[in-house]
Amino acid sequence: TKLLLATRNAKKLVELQRILDHALGRHAIELVGLGDVPEYPEAPETGLTFGENALLKAREGVKYTGLPTVADDSGLAVDALSGMPGVFSARWAGRHGDDKANLELVLAQISDLPDENRGAAFVCAAALVLPGGKEHLVDGRQAGRLIRGPRGEGGFGYDPIFVAEDQTRTNAELTPEEKDAISHRGKAFRALAKVIAKTLLA
Ligand code: ITT
Ligand code: NA
DSSP states (O other): OEEEEOOOOHHHHHHHHHHHHHHHOTTSOEEEOGGGSTTOOOOOOOOSSHHHHHHHHHHHHHHHHOSOEEEEEEEEEEGGGTTOBGGGGGGTTSSTTOHHHHHHHHHHHTTTOOGGGOEEEEEEEEEEEOTTSOEEEEEEEEEEEEOSSOOOSSSOTTGGGEEETTOSSBGGGSOHHHHHHHSHHHHHHHHHHHHHHHHTOO
């Protein structure tokens, strides 16, 4: 079964295919990337919440391809920054997708805070929009804290500075499977996999 994945983030795509393969069995879902859709428009991400943005991205996918479409909108909410960078996580330092600059800016913004005030959470909204117009939205959250400098090579984005609750390693030091098991994206897309199983694979 073909599903469009409305993302331009290659690392997200890898995580999502892996999470869906694990939840639904290998080859149950074939994710089609935006690279295979000619003249796909810039994603509208004008929403004020992760959920709104995920729905905007998924609706756009259905509109341009007619395929059932999934989308992920996600980010890091830092307690001491009143939940920022939040929906601005991908472009917090200015240039979209500059992971290194983004995490360095967040670290600078909380550099004077003691360990007990460095709480943060990753949030993921996962949307499924069907060609008939039906919409499904779920989310997932991973709570933790920010350390003072990056550690690890795995994952992407803010993973090198984030240590999840009950962990000693950063998300970037976990294996991919360990990250999926506890991540905001793993939680959201395992919930969405149940919806996919009922609506598209039944
Ligand atoms: P698309 O909109 O094309 O899917 P994007 O990277 O722009 O790709 P978002 O707007 O959802 O996606 O922004 C997500 C940002 O949040 C991402 O660039 C990272 O900075 C951060 N982020 C999301 N999930 C993360 C994760 O699992 N680990 C670390 N950082 C993450
Ligand atoms: Na976004």
